[in-house]
Amino acid sequence: MKFIITICISLITLAGFAQDPMLQQNNPKLDDQATKITQAYNDQLALTGKQFMLFQKKVEEYLIRREEIEKKYTDKDKLDRLFKLQEVETREMNDILTRPQLNLYKEIKSKIQPLATVNKD
Secondary structure, three states: OHHHHHHHHHHHHHHHOOOOHHHHOOOHHHHHHHHHHHHHHHHHHOOOHHHHHHHHHHHHHHHHHHHHHHHHOOHHHHHHHHHHHHHHHHHHHOOOOOHHHHHHHHHHHHHHOOOOOOOOO
16 A cells, blocks of 8 residues: 555656656757847846846746747737736746846836737738
């Protein structure tokens, strides 16, 4: 009985630590874009070396997810999903940034990473 419980707990733990397959995609274009975005934030947030790396990985993660949303959805559904994605990204930056940095990040995010752009034809 103990053996079965141990196996179950092990499987649950392994599933919890499984890597996100989206993050395993290597896209040099998104990597460059994440670096540029992080540098734009760094100019105002003064990130430490460790923060810069973590911030860049987080930005790249959300660029991948944003790209998937933009491919699959259109119009209002796309905007709703992008808005929710942006909210989650902002919450997760709480783990990387200090409180003053996070407050400034929230202020400048719409300028550096707009939700969507409108094309005037």
